[in-house]
Amino acid sequence: MEQADALKEQMASPWGSMKLKCDAFEVHLSQQTDSTKKSWSTLIYVDGYLKGTWLACDHRTGEPEHEETRRFYRxxxxALHSKKEIELYQKIYGKRKAAEAQAIKFITYDWSWKSFSSLKKHLLANNTSITRINEI
Structure with missing residues (x-):
């Protein structure tokens, strides 16, 4: 991604935004603030949309159903079970069954990124061509 430092600087404020062309997709990155946590994250709009159907995946394997999910979402x-549930499971069924239950993970996707560096790394790994679209 060319001009990586300039892009990172632009996205370093809670009101930063930019548009990118990633292969055949137009991606709009927009900062979202959370006043309760006093933090912000980057939302990704693909071709102008945040579609809930793009978050669909196999929750055991993490295999996404849509190309947009794989390319752009986090x-x-x-863990599927809480620590309290695992402790209870251990009392009832023993350590081995509790360890098996603890190993079960639940996988999903999110369209917000807390770290711009992680977002950039993901975009570079999953797209062949990334160019910045200058807004007029």
Whole structure:
């Protein structure tokens, strides 16, 4: 991605935005602020949309159903069971079954990124051509 430092600087403020052409997709990156946590994240609009259907995937394997998901959205992996549930499971079924239950993960996708560096790395890894679109 050319001009990486300039792009990072532009996205370093809570009101930054930019448009990119990633292969055949037009991607709009927009900063979103969260006043309760006093932080911001970058939202990704693909061809002008945030479609909930793009977040669909196989929650066990993480295999996305849509190309937009794979190319632009952040993969989130969480434990399926809480620590409290695992402790209860261990009391009832034993350590081995509790360890098996603890190993089960739930995978989903999110259209917001907390780190611009992670976003940039993901875009470079999943797209062959990335150019900046200058807004007039």
């Amino acid at each position: 993969k989130v992996t969480r």
